[in-house]
Amino acid sequence: MKNGFRNWSDIRVFLSVFREGSTLAASGKLKVSQPTVARRIDVLERETGLTLFERGTHGFKPTPEALRLVPLAEAIEASVLEFADCAKELTSTQPIRITAYSANFSARMIEIVNEFSAVNQDVAFEFLSSVRALDLMAGEADIALRLARTDPDPDLICRKISTARWSLFGSRNYADKFGLPGSTNDLAGHQFVTFQRDDVPNVFHEWLTNHVEPDQIVMSFTELELMHAAIRSGQGLGISNVKLVETDMSFVRCFDEIPELAVPHLMLISPEAYRRPEVRAFVKFFAPRYAAIYK
Amino acid sequence: MKNGFRNWSDIRVFLSVFREGSTLAASGKLKVSQPTVARRIDVLERETGLTLFERGTHGFKPTPEALRLVPLAEAIEASVLEFADCAKELTSTQPIRITAYSANFSARMIEIVNEFSAVNQDVAFEFLSSVRALDLMAGEADIALRLARTDPDPDLICRKISTARWSLFGSRNYADKFGLPGSTNDLAGHQFVTFQRDDVPNVFHEWLTNHVEPDQIVMSFTELELMHAAIRSGQGLGISNVKLVETDMSFVRCFDEIPELAVPHLMLISPEAYRRPEVRAFVKFFAPRYAAIYK
DNA sequence: AACCCGTTCTTCATTTTTGTAGAACAGCAC
DNA sequence: GTGCTGTTCTACAAAAATGAAGAACGGGTT
Numbered sequence A, B: 001m002k003n004g005f006r007n008w009s010d011i012r013v014f015l016s017v018f019r020e021g022s023t024l025a026a027s028g029k030l031k032v033s034q035p036t037v038a039r040r041i042d043v044l045e046r047e048t049g050l051t052l053f054e055r056g057t058h059g060f061k062p063t064p065e066a067l068r069l070v071p072l073a074e075a076i077e078a079s080v081l082e083f084a085d086c087a088k089e090l091t092s093t094q095p096i097r098i099t100a101y102s103a104n105f106s107a108r109m110i111e112i113v114n115e116f117s118a119v120n121q122d123v124a125f126e127f128l129s130s131v132r133a134l135d136l137m138a139g140e141a142d143i144a145l146r147l148a149r150t151d152p153d154p155d156l157i158c159r160k161i162s163t164a165r166w167s168l169f170g171s172r173n174y175a176d177k178f179g180l181p182g183s184t185n186d187l188a189g190h191q192f193v194t195f196q197r198d199d200v201p202n203v204f205h206e207w208l209t210n211h212v213e214p215d216q217i218v219m220s221f222t223e224l225e226l227m228h229a230a231i232r233s234g235q236g237l238g239i240s241n242v243k244l245v246e247t248d249m250s251f252v253r254c255f256d257e258i259p260e261l262a263v264p265h266l267m268l269i270s271p272e273a274y275r276r277p278e279v280r281a282f283v284k285f286f287a288p289r290y291a292a293i294y295k
Numbered sequence C: 001a002a003c004c005c006g007t008t009c010t011t012c013a014t015t016t017t018t019g020t021a022g023a024a025c026a027g028c029a030c
Numbered sequence D: 001g002t003g004c005t006g007t008t009c010t011a012c013a014a015a016a017a018t019g020a021a022g023a024a025c026g027g028g029t030t
Helices: A008-019 A024-032 A034-050 A065-094 A109-119 A170-176 A203-211 A224-232 A277-293 B010-020 B023-030 B032-046 B064-092 B107-119 B172-178 B202-213 B222-232 B277-293
Strands: A053-056 A059-062 A098-099 A124-131 A144-147 A157-164 A166-171 A191-193 A215-221 A238-241 A249-251 A263-269 B055-056 B058-064 B096-100 B125-129 B144-145 B155-165 B166-170 B192-195 B217-221 B238-241 B251-253 B262-267
Touching: A008 A024, A008 A034, A008 A065, A024 A034, A034 B064, A059 A065, A065 B032, A065 B064, A098 A277, A109 A277, A144 A277, A157 A277, A166 A170, A166 A224, A170 A249, A191 A203, A191 A224, A191 A238, A203 A215, A203 A238, A215 A224, A224 A238, A263 A277, A263 B023, B010 B023, B010 B032, B010 B064, B023 B032, B023 B058, B058 B064, B096 B277, B107 B277, B144 B277, B155 B277, B166 B172, B166 B222, B172 B251, B192 B202, B192 B222, B192 B238, B202 B217, B202 B238, B217 B222, B222 B238, B262 B277
Parallel strands: A098 A124, A098 A144, A191 A215, B096 B125, B096 B144, B192 B217
Antiparallel strands: A053 A059, A144 A263, A157 A263, A166 A238, A166 A249, B055 B058, B144 B262, B155 B262, B166 B238, B166 B251
8 A cells, every 4th residue: 555665765775785785884885874874774664564684783684575676776776877877968068157247258268268169079158248247156157257356155166367457548549649647646637438337346437436536537338348449549548457458559558557456356166067077177278278368 | 076966756856846847736746845845856956967947936847958857767766666566565475473372373263364365365474472472563573462451552553352351260070079169259278270470461370369378279380271271170270261261161160250350352453564455454354253252 | 712893773962854834926717 | 906826935943864972792803
């Protein structure tokens, strides 16, 4: 009547005790305590109404009934293994989701990902370009590249890419026309462009408002690209990442980095994603090459 | 790497949610609460690293990955079912173990069991004749026939067979030689045989020692059969079950039952054994017929 | 004989799982 | 619209499973 044996995992315990010959040895393999193993066998026996093992001071000896059940238990184990394999397979075909603020999806970065893809044909990627910082712990993405103004969740796996350094830049023609300030005390009379939006911490914008008069700020953008374009076309001076525009000849740095704006540039990986072998492989491949961009 | 999904039962939950389309409906089938079902799916998803269901206010909709896994999960389920069937099969070939004090294994009782066996060829029996009362709760036997001087464990299933009544008996030739006492106040001058052993409550022996002088007790036996034989051969008077010797012409009852010795005669079944269908069938068949002996 | 080793069992504190109750939500019927 | 139904979540209390520690046991070895 009562068909119920509720806990299918008990079959694994059964098999382990059968194979090891004792609950103690089985507990080692199963990584649970010996009393637990003994108790699981007890409930399996109660549920089946069978005595599966004879208890002795030398271990659990399987009864004839247990022997009859072993092949069936092994069949279950095999099915479960198959299920697990399939799940693993499916997991590894899930794309690796990388999130970053759009400015960080540089051409060189994509190139590195492509290099990885070339040798790992079966790994797919998904790029989540979002202003808001996605929540890796909640599974919104697998990997994030971001500037960490606040300490990230300690559970996240963290690789430091660089210390992002920032300074004030102008275009060559702005420099020719108005000259460039020589220090942060020399900003009077200049024009500035800024980046500002209310769904994101406006660290740079706030720095500017603290150092220049409001009417010196002539343009405000909600996209970094647009602000960069504005700087490039000589509309005004703006704050930018030193390394990022280092090779761009149209940007001229006014003075050395602004130390108080320096911030760690991190690669963060959700622990869940990090359990996937292909994610670990990718991190190992990607992190040093990506960091090299900012060297 | 971490292959571990520890809880095989989660696959059953997975299947149920898939089939029912919602955790609530699945919880009904599985007889667990809805939050539990949702939580089990959560851990399965974390363990596999897959999103198995899209959550909505209308239920859990399986993802393509879940669909791929369903057949494998069904294979597991089928294996488990097979295992359960085999276990049930094995259980039902286990003998039904009946314990009673030897005197209760009367010829008529065996006959009733045989009648049952005749129509239930596949049910085996084991008779455990033991002086000590075996512990049904501990699984030492499935069914006990016994006199319940103390209340039995309330968890045991209990059928009342009769109230066992007792009186003093002598043989015909003893009666001819010495006469028989007419009441419990008329025991002086008679000889008695008794049954006594230290591993069992000696209710009858104690009654005797309270009502007759020690030197009137001429023989003491550790087996009931022997005491009965002694009564039958006229060695002395002895206490016996009224119904049991009613048809035995060599026993002559001295007076009506001794009321203070009356005791319930019970059939006790361990709840564990009672879950076995063949045990229930046997109880249903056996109890009324066995009770009829003592009617 | 004495000791060690691998074993089972027992007990109790801790951790984990489960259930209960209720909020919130969306479709549907009236 | 309003109420109904079936659903998911969240919080917290209750119940169950687990682990740690140690007693007891028995066979093998020194």
